[in-house]
Amino acid sequence: MGQKMKNAPVYFTIAQVRHNPVLRLGSYAPDIQDRMRKAGYPDFKKGIAMAFTLAPQLGDAPQTQPPVVEQVERLMFFSTDSTRGFIVEQNALSFHTTEYETFEALADEFMRGLAIVHECVTLAHSERIGLRYLDAVVPPGGETGLAEYLAPGVLGLSSRLPEDVTVSHSFSETHIQTAKCAVLARTIIQSGPLGFPMDLQPIGVKVADRFREINGVHAIVDTDASIEGRHPFNLELIKSQLQVLRDGVGIAFDATVTPIAVSAWNS
Template structure:
């Protein structure tokens, strides 16, 4: 996942920065939209997301706890004309997602550009969490049997060890990794049918690239998710450095899950 591959398996990538809350986000919408439009994101939408506010019980702890309060959270969305990339701006987070991934450098620069625009408009004070996540579609040319050529045995599940007459609907493996710089969650999902998304990640407003829409059969999704948590003064250079650390952690996990055969196939 380091150098650009001719047939890279990445079909979705997302980066997110969580920051101090901006409760009057809507009052900055016009300024943010004007700047986003000028840098290639003219498609603007407003929306809301639902969030649970867990209200702590203060005072007498013998009394029943207050039930969770469902709140509507304002969301500003900015997309490219072809809907292959876009920013989601919320009161306490900014996300950049794309289905046309090029290289990490161009992806990170675009994320920092959007984050810089929001910072110019609202003056963010600190960051609290930086995250980076990739979804890769593993589709060997010779079908299901080829998965063993593309993925290491540790993430293939039990399919190869079961009798041929046994039908396996899906297989799921997950490994939690902690490095000196970040935490990485590496998952592999093997399933049949069209290419989709993990249940906890539903992209908003972006279209899957045409070459991935034709996938319909047994395939694997390699899902690598890295994050760094901790409150830091808001500095774009520092956030970009954290992104590089996350990319390194994801690369380590990805390289441990795929084979040299797969890497060679994606490069040609």
């Protein structure tokens, strides 16, 4: 786990902690920005995100009230080369990176940023820990090579169709519950430039050149692990939960790809 593949397929990773709301987030911005700048994230931006809140439902009556739309302040801190960044919101902290080295390096950097925010605002509790990986699977053999790199269960109908039929898009999704976390494993097969799932649009980080050059049949292995539950805010507990999530991601990823793929990424 501590060794990086020579040609790792990871092109985007995000770790996130949801915590108690900090409604006056803007008042802490100068302190957070100063610490983030010294930690290697000098590019600072403010943004606004839209949040939707559903009105409470009474009894068995159908939902009649429209959702309430709120503007939520967002503080964004990026490295000079735009390969990694933190997004601080009123109830969440996220770390994004497009230059994945090892899980240990990712976890250490995430915890470093989380500690900075905690020092400034004094968080009370955590509510959800999440870890998500996007891997680009591009076998040398093109579309036919996907069968050598991916498990049959995520290939869709492509292996059963006539040779003169082209698959433009295939999607598989599996929900997994391990003893300690939930994992959502998706595989998207498509043709064209490499992109991102519709529910995940990264902000401010730049994808590595070798992934931006992808334009053809490829698969995106999207593995999202999470732990729900409110706990008093504890950095050591959160770091241990990240390890649990990484183990969960590994279970799903190992079931999705083949030993041939792993060997190719290591060579």
